Amino acid sequence: QVQLVQSGGGVVQPGRSLRLACTVSEVAFGTDEIHWVRQAPGRGLEWVAVRSFDGSRQSYGDSVRGRFTISGDSSSNTMYLQMSGLRTDDTAVFYCARGRGADSFNVWGRGTLVTVSS
């Protein structure tokens, strides 16, 4: 059973940066992608970004493009979400999830809370 273990998160001031990590127990290079999905308090799910482990595919949602960057470390099966220029409306639980092309997100991390506040 594949597992996604998340780390990072916490409280950060507006305008500052923060990095989240998602470590995957087993990776199928060439097919596996990691998505980041966030959920503001009491709100719905918002897709944030995706990157394939082989680096061939990367895409960002409108609300984070230019501020957030996904990178990957194949040696540790870890995907990172570097968030900069954080705003109060970025406050949310951030989940990483595994996908493959058009497939559903069939494995999720437990989520990590990011709070942007002065």
Next chain:
Amino acid sequence: SYVLTQPPSLSVAPGQTARITCGGNNIGTRSVHWYQQQPGQAPVVVIYYDTARPSGISERFSGSNSENTATLTISRAEAGDEGDYFCQVWDTNTDYWIFGGGTKLTVL
């Protein structure tokens, strides 16, 4: 951008059938995935590619998708089915993944 519309809430009595809709322009031409999210937990896929059910998901869960509406049907609803349900599609034109706003299901 493509928009998915779900009713914010739905209540059904135990044992009845819950039908959660997801509206979108020609959504029948797209593949729809459905997720269940219970309080404090990560989402879990309950239906993928419109009608497929993952192993471990009750056969009471089924899906359909036609024209402008996709539907998640939960038969013989139980208290344990309560939670938030989200539909999802992949917009291949923009390479964005889109979620519906979610439907809070109450069984009482």
